[in-house]
Amino acid sequence: MPQGDKTAYTDxxxxxxxxxxxxxxxKGVPEDEAEARAWATVNTQDGGGRxxxxxxxx
Numbered sequence: 001m002p003q004g005d006k007t008a009y010t011d012x013x014x015x016x017x018x019x020x021x022x023x024x025x026x027k028g029v030p031e032d033e034a035e036a037r038a039w040a041t042v043n044t045q046d047g048g049g050r051x052x053x054x055x056x057x058x
Contacts, residue, residue, distance in 0.1 A: 008049030009042070017042045 006014065017038040024034035 006039075006049075010050060013042050013046055013049070016045075 009017075017035075019038075020041050021031075021034045021038035024037055025031060029037070
């Protein structure tokens with residue numbers, strides 16, 4: 001997966017990142033920085049994109 005590819009994320013994770021980015025943008029953070037911070041937050045909270053395998057939490 002190339003860097004920046006968001007296909008491994010669930011729809012819920014994408015919505016969460018969009019909401020977080022919007023919140024940062026409202027606070028005056030530049031759009032690129034807001035998006036980067038949003039995805040970093042999603043990765044921290046959810047551990048990245050979809051995970052396969054038995055016994056994994058979603």
